[in-house]
Every structure is written in C-alpha cells, then in structure tokens.
Amino acid sequence: xxxxxxxxxxxxxxxxxxxxxxxxxxxxxxxxxxxxxxxxxxxxxxxxxxxxxxxxxxxxxxxxxxxxxxxxxxxxxxxxxxxxxxxxxxxxxxxxxxxxxxxxxxxxxxxxxxxxxxxxxxxxxxxxxxxxxxxxxxxxxxxxxxxxxxxxxxxxxxxxxxxxxxxxxxxxxxxxxxxxxxxxxxxxxxxxxxxxxxxxxxxxxxxxxxxxxxxxxxxxxxxxxxxxxxxxxxxxxxxxxxxxxxxxxxxxxxxxxxxxxxxxxxxxxxxxxxxxxxxxxxxxxxxxxxxxxxxxxxxxxxxxxxxxxxxxxxxxxxxxxxxxxxxxxxxxxxxxxxxxxxxxxxxxxxxxxxxxxxxxxxxxxxxxxxxxxxxxxxxxxxxxxxxxxx
Ligand SMILES: [Zn+2]
Numbered sequence: 001x002x003x004x005x006x007x008x009x010x011x012x013x014x015x016x017x018x019x020x021x022x023x024x025x026x027x028x029x030x031x032x033x034x035x036x037x038x039x040x041x042x043x044x045x046x047x048x049x050x051x052x053x054x055x056x057x058x059x060x061x062x063x064x065x066x067x068x069x070x071x072x073x074x075x076x077x078x079x080x081x082x083x084x085x086x087x088x089x090x091x092x093x094x095x096x097x098x099x100x101x102x103x104x105x106x107x108x109x110x111x112x113x114x115x116x117x118x119x120x121x122x123x124x125x126x127x128x129x130x131x132x133x134x135x136x137x138x139x140x141x142x143x144x145x146x147x148x149x150x151x152x153x154x155x156x157x158x159x160x161x162x163x164x165x166x167x168x169x170x171x172x173x174x175x176x177x178x179x180x181x182x183x184x185x186x187x188x189x190x191x192x193x194x195x196x197x198x199x200x201x202x203x204x205x206x207x208x209x210x211x212x213x214x215x216x217x218x219x220x221x222x223x224x225x226x227x228x229x230x231x232x233x234x235x236x237x238x239x240x241x242x243x244x245x246x247x248x249x250x251x252x253x254x255x256x257x258x259x260x261x262x263x264x265x266x267x268x269x270x271x272x273x274x275x276x277x278x279x280x281x282x283x284x285x286x287x288x289x290x291x292x293x294x295x296x297x298x299x300x301x302x303x304x305x306x307x308x309x310x311x312x313x314x315x316x317x318x319x320x321x322x323x324x325x326x327x328x329x330x331x332x333x334x335x336x337x338x339x340x341x342x343x344x345x346x347x348x349x350x351x352x353x354x355x356x357x358x359x360x361x362x363x364x365x366x367x368x369x370x371x372x373x374x375x376x377x378x379x380x381x382x383x384x385x386x387x388x389x390x
Pocket of ligand 1: 013190191194344
C-alpha cells in the first residue's frame with residue numbers, strides 16, 4: 001500500500017508569539033494554532049513530539065541526570081586528587097566534551113555543563129540519535145513505527161548539515177526518491193532567536209527565508225503527489241530575557257559541600273538538586289523558597305506536567321525561574337561569555353513559551369500540546385480514503 005507524501009518541518013524554538021501577527025506561510029498552511037510546550041528544554045520536548053508521551057513515560061527530560069552507577073565518566077573519580085583547575089578550564093571542558101561525544105557515544109549534543117569533578121555522578125539522556133529507530137529510551141517513536149510499517153522516510157538534522165543544506169537535500173530527495181515521509185529538523189532558528197528575539201526586522205527577514213524555502217519544498221512535494229501534506233511545528237518558543245538571578249551564589253553562601261552534602265545542576269532557567277543529608281536538604285530548600293525570582297516545583301505540579309520520575313533522577317528539588325529570568329553565568333555552568341537576548345525552559349503557561357502547529361489541512365483531532373503533533377503526523381499519513389471514512 002502506498003502512503004501519501006508527507007512533509008514535516010520542525011523549526012526549533014519558533015514560538016507562536018513570533019508568527020501570530022506575521023504572514024508566515026498562511027496561504028498554504030491555513031490551519032494554525034499555538035501549542036503548549038513541555039516544561040523544560042528541547043531534550044524533553046522533542047521526544048514528546050516523536051512519541052505522543054510525556055517525559056515520565058518516554059524517559060527523556062533534561063540532559064544530565066543523577067546516575068552514579070552508570071555514569072560514563074565514573075573513572076574521573078580516580079583523578080580527584082588533581083587540583084580542580086586542572087580540568088575545570090576551557091581546555092579541560094573541551095576535552096571532556098570531545099571524549100563524551102566521540103569516545104563514550106553520548107551523542108552530538110553532549111556538553112560538559114557541570115563541574116568536571118562532578119561528572120562521575122551523572123548520566124546523559126540523549127545517548128542515541130532520537131531521530132532514528134530505537135532512539136528514545138523507554139518507548140518506540142514515530143521512526144520505529146515507520147520502520148515497522150516498511151515505509152520509506154528521510155530525516156534531516158543538524159547532525160548532517162545546515163538548514164539551507166537540509167532544504168536543498170529535501171527538495172532533491174522528494175523529487176528523486178520514493179520515500180513518503182520527509183522529516184526536516186531545522187535547528188538554526190533557536191540560535192537566531194536566542195540572540196535576536198528583540199529585533200522584529202531581523203525576525204521578519206529570517207522568517208521570509210523559511211517561508212520561501214518551505215513553500216518551494218511543498219511545491220515539489222505537490223508535483224509528485226497532489227495529495228501531499230505539509231506540517232510546520234516547533235518544540236517551544238523563546239522568551240525575551242530581562243533579568244538574571246545568581247542562584248549559584250545563593251547556594252554557595254550556605255557553605256555546603258559537593259558532592260558530600262548535595263549535588264546541583266544549573267540549567268539556564270532552573271536549578272536541580274540531590275541531597276545526601278537532611279540538613280543540606282532543609283537549608284537549600286529554605287534558601288530557594290525565599291527567592292522571589294522563581295519557585296520550587298511541587299510534586300502535584302510535576303505530575304501535572306508529566307515529570308513524575310519515581311527515582312527523582314532529574315532532581316529531588318527543582319527550582320524554576322519566572323519567565324524572563326535567567327541563571328546568571330558562573331564558572332559552574334561553564335557558559336562564560338554567553339548573554340542571550342532570549343531563553344526558553346520556563347513554565348508552559350508563559351505565552352512566549354508556546355510552540356506552533358501549522359498545517360495545510362485540518363487536523364483530525366484537537367491540537368493542544370506538542371504531544372498532539374505525534375498523533376497528527378500519524379493521522380496525516382493515512383490514505384485520503386481512510387481519512388474521509390474516519
Ligand atoms: Zn535554545
């Protein structure tokens with residue numbers, strides 16, 4: 001049975017706020033809506049789009065999680081006698097990054113964003129290529145299903161090339177192969193909006209480029225199959241940054257020791273903690289609860305957002321900054337010199353965090369969150385006859 005031709009473009013970080021009042025593919029993709037994102041970053045959101053499940057079910061959330069028994073860098077403990085600056089500098093971190101990516105197969109997104117001497121306590125969630133079969137930890141994804149159905153598909157990601165090259169290859173392959181699903185993961189909008197989300201003219205120009213490119217991809221798809229569909233979606237939005245919070249400094253004032261008393265990972269919009277004694281737990285919790293730049297996430301809230309990991313691998317205590325705040329840079333997160341204008345990873349109720357869903361045809365079911373993207377890709381793959389019968 002031949003399937004209809006489907007093109008899916010996932011534009012990383014293109015939030016609803018950026019297209020809401022702009023003409024972006026609106027004549028070809030008249031079905032448009034904002035989608036609520038998953039609390040967190042792309043590392044949790046994209047697996048949700050590929051499986052239709054929340055992070056607690058598919059297993060991926062933030063990149064680092066507490067797992068000393070399987071930590072790929074467990075052997076670094078043997079070097080604990082070295083003075084900390086030996087590894088904790090630009091070159092040491094770069095070396096660990098390359099080791100992680102090339103030797104320990106932690107995937108192309110691995111970066112050393114905890115203190116190097118704490119790496120022996122952490123594992124990394126994106127060890128496999130999430131855009132390939134068996135890429136998601138606990139569950140089959142869209143790509144496992146395509147493989148099982150024996151359906152030909154092509155996936156393009158930044159692992160191979162730039163957005164411009166992805167558009168070029170997709171145009172070529174749509175015309176020249178008999179694959180019926182083309183999945184374009186376009187990552188450059190994320191970096192662009194991090195730096196330029198407060199510049200409307202630059203955004204217009206950037207969006208025009210994606211508009212022209214995707215229009216042409218769709219035209220070629222329609223030449224091959226007049227029933228071809230096009231969906232354009234994103235994983236989350238981008239919120240303008242207005243303030244910075246020195247969370248690392250607040251916790252350091254307590255004088256607790258890592259790793260003896262506790263462990264912490266500071267992502268851009270949140271701090272996650274694990275504790276090894278009750279006093280440390282109490283004191284960190286008190287200081288986090290006293291801050292007005294954000295709040296400690298409660299268990300019911302984590303449950304509501306599909307983040308109820310029974311082993312607390314992603315954090316026993318999670319502090320989330322309010323929208324627009326960002327964790328001040330420090331030696332700890334190894335991000336010296338990066339001052340983005342925009343950030344994501346806030347509470348999903350923040351309007352700037354909303355993702356997008358644009359389609360040339362009406363989705364068969366209501367589209368509310370990015371998990372619904374998975375079902376709409378699956379539905380759109382059905383033969384037109386089947387869709388009419390539904
Ligand atoms: Zn980003």
